[in-house]
Amino acid sequence: MAGTEHSDVWDRRVASALALVRRRLTGQYEVDEFGFDAELTEEVFYPALRPAYRKWFRVEVSGVQNLPLTGSALVVSNHSGTVPVDSLMLALAVHDEHPARRHLRLLGADLVFRTPFLSELARKTGGTLACNPDAERLLGSGELVGVFPEGFKGVGKRYTQRYQLQRFGRGGFVSAALRTGAPIVPVAIVGAEEIYPMVGDLKPLARLLGTPYFPITPTFPWLGPLGLVPLPSKWLIEFGEPIDTMPWHDQADDPVVIFNLADQVRETIQQALHKLLKQRPDPFG
Amino acid sequence: MRTVVVTGVGRFLGANVAARLAADPGVGRVIGVDHAPAPDDLEEALDRTPSGHASVVVVHADLRTSEIADVIADAKADAVVHLAVVTSPDGYPGGRAGMKEQNVIGTMQVLAACQQAPSVRKVVIRSSTAAYGASFRDPAIFTEDTEPREVPRGGFARDILDIEGYVRGFRRRRPDVAATVLRFVPFVGGRVNTRLTRYFAQPAVPTVIGRDPRLQFLHIDDAIEVLYRSITEDHPGTFNVAGPGVLLLSQAIRRAGRLAVPVLEFGMSGAAALAKRVNILGLSLDQVDLFVHGRVVDISRLIKEYGYTPRSTADAFVDFVQAREPGVLHAERVAAAERAILDGIRQVRSGRN
Numbered sequence: 001m002a003g004t005e006h007s008d009v010w011d012r013r014v015a016s017a018l019a020l021v022r023r024r025l026t027g028q029y030e031v032d033e034f035g036f037d038a039e040l041t042e043e044v045f046y047p048a049l050r051p052a053y054r055k056w057f058r059v060e061v062s063g064v065q066n067l068p069l070t071g072s073a074l075v076v077s078n079h080s081g082t083v084p085v086d087s088l089m090l091a092l093a094v095h096d097e098h099p100a101r102r103h104l105r106l107l108g109a110d111l112v113f114r115t116p117f118l119s120e121l122a123r124k125t126g127g128t129l130a131c132n133p134d135a136e137r138l139l140g141s142g143e144l145v146g147v148f149p150e151g152f153k154g155v156g157k158r159y160t161q162r163y164q165l166q167r168f169g170r171g172g173f174v175s176a177a178l179r180t181g182a183p184i185v186p187v188a189i190v191g192a193e194e195i196y197p198m199v200g201d202l203k204p205l206a207r208l209l210g211t212p213y214f215p216i217t218p219t220f221p222w223l224g225p226l227g228l229v230p231l232p233s234k235w236l237i238e239f240g241e242p243i244d245t246m247p248w249h250d251q252a253d254d255p256v257v258i259f260n261l262a263d264q265v266r267e268t269i270q271q272a273l274h275k276l277l278k279q280r281p282d283p284f285g
Numbered sequence: 286m287r288t289v290v291v292t293g294v295g296r297f298l299g300a301n302v303a304a305r306l307a308a309d310p311g312v313g314r315v316i317g318v319d320h321a322p323a324p325d326d327l328e329e330a331l332d333r334t335p336s337g338h339a340s341v342v343v344v345h346a347d348l349r350t351s352e353i354a355d356v357i358a359d360a361k362a363d364a365v366v367h368l369a370v371v372t373s374p375d376g377y378p379g380g381r382a383g384m385k386e387q388n389v390i391g392t393m394q395v396l397a398a399c400q401q402a403p404s405v406r407k408v409v410i411r412s413s414t415a416a417y418g419a420s421f422r423d424p425a426i427f428t429e430d431t432e433p434r435e436v437p438r439g440g441f442a443r444d445i446l447d448i449e450g451y452v453r454g455f456r457r458r459r460p461d462v463a464a465t466v467l468r469f470v471p472f473v474g475g476r477v478n479t480r481l482t483r484y485f486a487q488p489a490v491p492t493v494i495g496r497d498p499r500l501q502f503l504h505i506d507d508a509i510e511v512l513y514r515s516i517t518e519d520h521p522g523t524f525n526v527a528g529p530g531v532l533l534l535s536q537a538i539r540r541a542g543r544l545a546v547p548v549l550e551f552g553m554s555g556a557a558a559l560a561k562r563v564n565i566l567g568l569s570l571d572q573v574d575l576f577v578h579g580r581v582v583d584i585s586r587l588i589k590e591y592g593y594t595p596r597s598t599a600d601a602f603v604d605f606v607q608a609r610e611p612g613v614l615h616a617e618r619v620a621a622a623e624r625a626i627l628d629g630i631r632q633v634r635s636g637r638n
Contacts, residue, residue, distance in 0.1 A: 010634075011631065011634075014627065014630055015627055018623050018626060018627055019623065021623070022619050022620060022622075022623045024539075025539060025614060025619050026539055026540065026542075026614070026615075026616045026619050026620075027532075027535075027536040027537065027538075027539030027540035028540075028616070029536070031499070031531060031532075031533055031536065032531075033425065033426055033499070033530070033531050033581050034425045034426075034499075035425070035497075035499045035531070035533065035579075037533075110421050110422050113421050114421045115495075116493075116494060116495025116496060116550070117495040119421075119495075119496070120495065120496060120497045123497075123499075124497075128425045129421075129422065129423070129424065129425065131422070131424050133424035133425075133426070133428075133431075134424050134425050134426070137424075137425075137426060
């Protein structure tokens with residue numbers, strides 16, 4: 001077997017794919033203490049998302065230079081779309097558009113970690129429970145952390161309320177940033193609101209299933225599994241100017257400081273949403 | 286340190302800690318306590334007299350009675366190491382009820398004996414990270430200050446919560462005694478035989494469908510080292526003791542060359558409930574909770590206080606795997622298959638060109 005005749009591109013691809021399969025089968029890969037599996041995320045998960053990112057939603061990203069090249073930052077975004085596809089697209093945007101190809105460590109609701117399969121997918125792709133100990137540990141070790149302070153109030157809102165930011169909760173994300181001195185990068189995502197326009201909510205069924213809502217969209221549940229296909233809206237993601245939290249570093253438990261900063265972040269995102277919507281007059285254009 | 290009393294010397298950890306202390310010329314006398322004589326292989330460890338030093342004096346006493354108070358008082362013990370904490374009822378006389386008696390009543394009696402003995406200056410208690418319970422709202426990594434959110438359903442975890450409660454009471458009543466509580470993760474190592482090591486030694490390993498918990502292990506030699514240092518040095522407080530890093534359950538099974546067999550959670554809980562009476566799969570609710578939630582602890586307090594870092598979870602696990610029969614999917618076989626497939630593809634392609 002002469003080396004030269006096999007050094008073509010297909011041989012390398014086959015060999016590296018087989019090596020990947022071998023590493024996966026024998027457990028020879030690393031996960032961090034949160035369960036983040038960088039190899040699986042980069043080699044399997046992100047490639048599976050890329051067609052949706054590039055072809056279906058045609059995501060355009062601006063302001064990536066507002067994310068630090070190294071060190072921690074808390075990325076705070078609006079949340080929408082009935083199914084939180086926006087969190088996946090945001091993580092892929094950070095990885096693919098950032099020069100250092102950084103990973104966004106997402107904070108998720110406890111429902112995510114209660115649900116079999118979903119919980120493991122979330123952990124393996126870098127997610128963890130939205131709670132202050134985890135947020136502060138990640139920020140303290142210099143990670144980019146992504147959070148959606150609206151939570152289910154954001155993803156589960158009606159289509160008529162689209163692009164209206166919901167309440168931000170207790171502002172736990174602000175205190176995590178203050179304690180660790182991490183800057184806050186506000187993010188506005190336009191496009192996710194139109195993927196599954198929620199026109200109704202079957203509350204009794206949601207209670208029965210233990211979910212926060214049971215959506216009725218123009219296609220779901222009427223078209224069955226076909227109704228699960230998201231509408232191909234045009235997406236814009238803008239990373240805003242970072243907000244320095246160092247001036248309030250020692251006031252992480254002052255509710256006045258927390259609420260003021262949370263309001264400032266909320267207002268910044270709301271204005272960015274209005275601006276981006278003007279840039280995108282046709283949701284499906 | 287003149288006299289040290291070690292409980293649980295009839296088991297692997299206790300016997301080895303006692304032997305390690307007896308080998309130290311700085312320790313005067315080591316008295317080992319257990320209710321039953323140690324198995325032959327452990328007896329040997331206890332009788333070993335390296336450097337001609339005194340061996341371990343073994344006393345048979347029932348920890349569930351006040352006999353232990355007499356042992357500690359008669360010996361004028363300076364330090365007591367309580368290791369007679371049982372992690373699973375497998376092969377334990379009286380099953381789960383006997384295990385609970387041993388853990389809860391045994392610890393009460395030992396601590397009461399220490400409280401009454403003016404000579405005692407130091408107490409070291411074996412605890413477990415099961416003290417953190419298992420809940421979906423838990424942070425990913427537990428520090429020593431994390432409180433359990435829900436009372437765990439596993440028997441061992443409940444025992445641990447009781448044991449730590451008694452230690453809190455003891456600390457209040459004897460503030461002059463340095464009390465060290467060591468919260469261990471499961472032990473592994475070539476010589477360890479626990480419910481968890483037997484679980485990983487099966488050719489096909491049951492797991493919970495849709496769950497892939499993060500696990501940590503501690504090499505048994507590191508457990509012995511940390512216990513030894515807790516006696517010969519002063520480290521009052523509560524410490525997590527684990528190998529740095531984590532392995533996912535699926536990853537550990539793959540590294541052991543075993544096959545994972547996903548089972549429905551309630552099926553596994555049901556099997557565990559049934560196993561209370563008939564031991565079929567060697568499962569307990571403690572284990573099912575571990576396999577659903579996983580458990581990872583922060584060990585920075587241990588490293589800072591002891592100046593000692595245990596070998597990593599992955600290294601400890603490798604040591605355990607290498608001491609066992611290789612599984613069907615062991616690394617060399619998979620690597621050979623990889624080479625064979627690659628060669629096959631190359632032959633087909635070069636034949637076509």
